[in-house]
């Protein structure tokens with residue numbers, strides 16, 4: 461059996477993997493994290509995907525137990541600002557579009573309305589809650605509206621948190637439950653005569669041996685790429701953003717308020733994220749160095765996000781966009797940035813980590829190291845990352861913006877094979893279950909619909925059948941959505957007020 465897992469790297473990936481594997485396998489498997497105190501973590505990664513909820517559930521952690529330690533806040537949606545046209549916005553929420561009388565509500569909207577500037581508020585409830593800055597929970601801890609705690613498939617919200625604080629919180633959580641923590645530099649990774657990893661050599665703790673080695677060393681891929689030589693396949697031909705500059709902006713959030721969403725604002729050579737935490741703003745400009753240099757990017761970000769704080773330290777990051785050909789090679793599995801990464805537009809970095817950990821548990825090997833398990837893992841990890849790649853390319857192809865060389869080039873750039881055909885189909889028909897990327901990649905069909913319509917640059921026609929169908933039921937649903945939204949906005953608390961209560965232990969222990 462595999463009894464000894466050694467994880468190299470103590471960022472979000474390393475500690476999420478360590479705590480989850482420890483939770484699943486208990487003391488039947490030893491988990492060690494070797495983490496350098498010299499090499500910093502990436503220092504960003506603050507917005508998440510709604511499945512993150514299941515990670516905390518699996519660790520047995522309720523919101524009041526971890527959120528106050530991580531400056532955490534709620535995320536109901538991503539607000540796309542200026543992507544369709546300057547001054548316009550729409551929301552991509554964690555909320556499905558229902559079917560009505562045999563057709564999807566988005567199809568009905570296209571037939572009955574078609575005014576893109578009102579699509580999200582006409583079809584969905586969450587955009588109104590975002591505008592009103594509501595918390596998804598009421599002070600008695602109940603979840604918003606008609607949602608229930610057991611809605612596992614798509615939880616209606618995700619979180620923003622300080623990734624460094626989460627890693628520290630999970631360190632304590634893991635160590636208290638038996639994870640061994642070695643604070644040291646890995647100087648070399650030694651292979652046996654079959655090319656499998658045999659042991660690590662560290663600066664102060666000597667040799668560290670193990671059965672399975674997990675590479676969580678970030679973009680450097682110390683084990684998977686540098687030692688085992690697995691090729692990294694770049695996505696820069698279709699997703700050219702390869703740099704970011706980030707700032708942490710202190711704010712009095714009580715005065716400013718906390719919006720329950722991430723904002724992605726289109727910028728001259730990319731886009732800027734704004735992530736409201738409980739205590740500060742995380743912000744950064746993701747851009748392509750083909751169109752903008754780091755100094756210009758930093759100046760753009762400062763002017764946008766912190767014009768009065770010239771002393772804030774900027775974190776410049778070169779991003780490795782793409783994925784390893786295989787993320788599991790021999791007895792090494794890469795998780796996190798060492799495995800693959802696409803720009804954080806849809807907050808998928810931590811989702812990739814969570815998916816990889818869950819898949820590793822399902823495909824966990826024994827002493828026979830059945831290659832079929834590794835093949836299954838590699839296929840699924842590749843499918844998830846490739847699916848998100850397609851979804852992100854859609855964002856640029858379908859965006860209405862074309863006012864700078866960067867946005868103009870986005871319309872003529874190479875497109876992943878499958879997507880080109882899908883986009884042609886979507887000129888006549890909105891995306892449906894059988895026309896979107898066919899493998900699990902985290903995004904439900906509704907997300908493809910919301911983005912295709914909301915971005916405004918890819919027009920599509922209503923289904924002719926709707927002209928012959930009875931529209932009464934759809935009209936009733938459209939009439940009810942603003943009523944439900946108003947009711948919820950009137951009953952749910954202000955997001956900052958709820959977070960203030962949660963962070964000071966004044967809400968009941970739920971969620």
Ligand SMILES: Cc1cc2nc3c(=O)[nH]c(=O)nc-3n(C[C@H](O)[C@H](O)[C@H](O)COP(=O)(O)OP(=O)(O)OC[C@H]3O[C@@H](n4cnc5c(N)ncnc54)[C@H](O)[C@@H]3O)c2cc1C
Pocket residue numbers: 468469470471472473474494495496497498499500501502503504505506507508509623644645646647676677678679680682704744777779795796797798804807808809810811813
């Ligand atoms: C600009 C940007 C924005 C992002 N935004 C988001 C977001 O909003 N949402 C999201 O989900 N994800 C986001 N991500 C992704 C997210 O940040 C990462 O997926 C996540 O932080 C995991 O990083 P990691 O642990 O793989 O690597 P890192 O944080 O880089 O950690 C690497 C670890 O390896 C250790 N290490 C390296 N070399 C050695 C050695 N020789 N010996 C010992 N230890 C070593 C380091 O000390 C460190 O602990 C973003 C990423 C970028 C680049």
